[in-house]
Amino acid sequence: MTATTHTTATPTAGTSASSNRTARRVLWAAQILLAAFLLIGSAMPKFAGQKDAIETFNQIGWGQWLRYVTGAAEAAGAIGLLIPRLAGVAATALIGLMAGAALTQILVLEPAWAALPAAFAAVFALIARDRRAETRALLRTLKR
Template sequence: MSAQTLATPAATTDRRTAVNITLWTIQVLLAAFLLIASAAPKFAGQRDAVETFRQIGWGQWLRYLTGTCEAAGAIGLLVPRLATPAAIGLIGLMIGAVLTQLLVLAPAWALLPAAYGVLFAIIAWYRREGFQTLVSRLRH
């Protein structure tokens, strides 16, 4: 049996469905994490968040900006046509988080935002078709 025989249209559809379900699960979990565990403490002025941004040394305005970007990205991950730009924006945020951990805070913790960045890149890649549809509709 050849590889072409195994790659039936039904198998391809099943694989796409599985990938889609997996991605939506990851997107929902990441959005929940970003809103509840990351942005909310920043907005609420949780002691740890305030202290972390004090250590960074750029002022508390950066805490609010970061929380806003996280919340907007989380919401964008849940909107099919906005998932790609949201994921790309969150990749940028994660690059900043990695650099901040490496250069200012605790270098070992840089692995966490790096891993999130990889997940956001996967989301951006697999959700690009919906974004391309949005762009083409905006052009017309």
């Protein structure tokens, strides 16, 4: 009987680094697209007083001041997503904003539309996780 040797392939450091770079590029693309949507497709209509935005915030019942606050939070988050040092913090804050949007859809507006902010929140969670080192460094800087 001859002895056979079983070898298992282990990923090399180069393969791991390559997949990390690819994942980071995919997240950057998502960050850019989400930032564009938040700024152009969501915040700007709120600031401009688009009819649909006004009607939506009338349905919510908290007044139009909330439309401006929401638009400002979306714009700030969009800008933060594009700055590497702030991207993790921005993504984390946007998770909260999206949770509020999903709850508002479920409780006040149209429950079926809650899936969109929930999906955005999931992507923001991936971004926040990927940018956690930058977020920790920023927090250490602020503690000093």
